[in-house]
Amino acid sequence: MLSNYLPVLIFLIVGGGIGAVMIIAGFVLAPHKPDSEKTSPYECGFEAFEDSRMKFDVRYYLVAILFILFDLEIAFLFPWAVVLDKIGYFGFWAMVIFLGILVVGFIYEWKKGALEWE
Amino acid sequence: MFDFITETALFKEYEVYIMTTIYVLVIMIPLFVAVAYTTWLERKVIGAMQVRIGPRNVGFRGLLQPWADMFKLIFKEIILPSGANKVLFVIAPVITLASAVAAWAVIPFDAEKVLSKVNAGLLYVLAVTSVGVYGVIIAGWASNSKYALLGAMRSAAQIVAYEIAMGFALVGVLMAAGSMNLGEIVLAQKGTNGLLDWYWLPLLPLFLVYFISGVAETNRAPFDVAEGESEIVAGFHVEYSGMTFAVFFLAEYANMILISALASIMFLGGWLSPFEGVHNFLWLGIDMHALTAWVPGMAWFFAKIFIFIFLYLWFRATFPRYRYDQIMRLGWKVFIPITIVWILVVGFMVLGEVSPWWGATA
Numbered sequence: 001m002l003s004n005y006l007p008v009l010i011f012l013i014v015g016g017g018i019g020a021v022m023i024i025a026g027f028v029l030a031p032h033k034p035d036s037e038k039t040s041p042y043e044c045g046f047e048a049f050e051d052s053r054m055k056f057d058v059r060y061y062l063v064a065i066l067f068i069l070f071d072l073e074i075a076f077l078f079p080w081a082v083v084l085d086k087i088g089y090f091g092f093w094a095m096v097i098f099l100g101i102l103v104v105g106f107i108y109e110w111k112k113g114a115l116e117w118e
Numbered sequence: 119m120f121d122f123i124t125e126t127a128l129f130k131e132y133e134v135y136i137m138t139t140i141y142v143l144v145i146m147i148p149l150f151v152a153v154a155y156t157t158w159l160e161r162k163v164i165g166a167m168q169v170r171i172g173p174r175n176v177g178f179r180g181l182l183q184p185w186a187d188m189f190k191l192i193f194k195e196i197i198l199p200s201g202a203n204k205v206l207f208v209i210a211p212v213i214t215l216a217s218a219v220a221a222w223a224v225i226p227f228d229a230e231k232v233l234s235k236v237n238a239g240l241l242y243v244l245a246v247t248s249v250g251v252y253g254v255i256i257a258g259w260a261s262n263s264k265y266a267l268l269g270a271m272r273s274a275a276q277i278v279a280y281e282i283a284m285g286f287a288l289v290g291v292l293m294a295a296g297s298m299n300l301g302e303i304v305l306a307q308k309g310t311n312g313l314l315d316w317y318w319l320p321l322l323p324l325f326l327v328y329f330i331s332g333v334a335e336t337n338r339a340p341f342d343v344a345e346g347e348s349e350i351v352a353g354f355h356v357e358y359s360g361m362t363f364a365v366f367f368l369a370e371y372a373n374m375i376l377i378s379a380l381a382s383i384m385f386l387g388g389w390l391s392p393f394e395g396v397h398n399f400l401w402l403g404i405d406m407h408a409l410t411a412w413v414p415g416m417a418w419f420f421a422k423i424f425i426f427i428f429l430y431l432w433f434r435a436t437f438p439r440y441r442y443d444q445i446m447r448l449g450w451k452v453f454i455p456i457t458i459v460w461i462l463v464v465g466f467m468v469l470g471e472v473s474p475w476w477g478a479t480a
Contacts, residue, residue: 004234004235004236004237005234005236006134006135006138006234007138007141007142007223007233007234008220008223008236008242010135010138010139010142011142011145011146011219011220011222011223011233012216012220012223012246014139014142014143014146015146015215015216015218015219015220016212016215016216018146018150018215018219019211019212019215019216019365020212022361022364022365023196023208023211023212023361023362023365025192025361026191026192026194026196026360026362026364027196027361029192029193030192030193030194030195030196030360030361031193031195032195032196033195034197034198036200038197039197039198039199039200040199040200041199041200041201041261041262041263041264041357042263042265042356042357053259053262053267054264054267056267056268056271057271060271060275063278063279064275064278066450067278067281067282070282070285070454071278071281071282071285074244074282074285074286074288074289077285077286077289077461078240078241078288078289078292078298081289081290081292081293082292082296082298083296084293084296084465084468084469085296085468085469085476088469089469092465095465096462096465099458099461099462103458106454110450110451115446115447115451117442117443117446117447
């Protein structure tokens with residue numbers, strides 16, 4: 001059973017390995033002559049104005065929270081979906097109630113304007 | 119032929135590992151060649167759509183162009199920006215590439231041609247493709263550049279928004295097929311009506327949502343605000359050059375092919391022939407099932423992938439870039455409600471045994 005996952009592990013290692021080898025090849029084969037103009041952050045030809053790690057919009061944070069909620073919901077839906085034809089209408093309505101609660105929260109977010117990007 | 123290797127004690131001890139690594143390379147090397155020629159195809163197709171010729175000088179009809187590009191990039195300097203977190207800066211493209219290729223471990227190419235038949239295949243695919251967003255975020259953060267950070271924030275918010283729509287679409291497929299094993303999902307679409315038995319028909323809204331979300335997930339036009347050349351120059355990879363850039367580029371195209379392959383498996387019947395069980399084509403008495411029986415399943419699978427790749431290129435040549443607020447509105451306010459409603463519809467269809475997909479006859 002678990003031996004099925006061995007190719008998956010090797011695939012991950014080989015995939016990462018090929019990426020690493022390519023980048024190492026780039027470092028080995030390419031010239032390397034840094035100077036301060038070349039390595040300064042790109043800002044359309046200007047000197048950098050301020051710190052690059054600047055403040056960003058709080059809405060990105062809201063989207064991240066919403067994502068966690070809904071992704072968890074999907075994680076709950078996955079096993080339910082696989083056995084749906086065995087658990088019948090009882091299981092179906094149980095999940096509809098669960099989904100309904102989350103949809104109420106989603107509608108609240110929508111009405112509060114958390115999804116607006118003008 | 120390789121007896122002198124296979125007879126050694128060292129080989130016998132690690133046989134499983136060595137053979138698996140060879141199989142992995144048998145999948146991965148053609149994948150990278152396919153990626154290279156997708157870039158060639160993109161330039162040719164978009165060229166034709168814009169009444170240009172596209173690459174034509176390197177090799178016959180420009181067929182060696184991808185290799186020329188690759189060798190050029192190998193010999194370009196890799197610039198490490200002065201304020202960058204150097205380790206993260208170099209690791210980010212590797213993470214993106216690894217997550218883009220790792221999902222291929224569970225893709226079934228034919229009835230028996232699959233590297234690992236894991237039962238949680240679809241869950242694995244969802245998990246491993248989600249890791250790609252880390253590469254984008256880390257790249258944007260480690261670059262120490264405003265444009266890179268802006269691109270990374272945009273890209274991350276967009277990817278997670280469409281990931282939800284995509285996840286819900288997958289739930290619909292799971293309900294229909296009753297299995298997370300990709301091979302069994304394909305077999306569940308086998309019937310006597312050929313391509314009408316595939317899930318694109320009963321799950322049509324989910325199919326459209328899945329593929330459009332896939333385009334958004336891979337940051338391709340018309341959802342490419344993460345790069346947005348005209349606004350934030352190149353987004354998260356503005357500071358990348360040489361091979362580090364090439365790895366991001368490879369990952370983007372590998373992801374495109376992956377999304378196309380998954381869409382073929384879940385909605386277009388994977389390796390199944392479109393004439394499966396069609397013995398009386400259009401009531402004309404033509405036995406298409408027997409006529410096309412010689413075509414290997416893999417050929418159908420690759421043909422289906424090609425259709426989706428072509429759609430990707432067609433979209434890029436046709437649609438102007440969406441505004442960011444339009445993208446978020448489409449993801450949150452259109453796709454997620456559609457998928458939730460259709461999950462309920464699929465639930466009723468599965469429990470009510472709607473023919474021909476879930477009836478006793480199917």
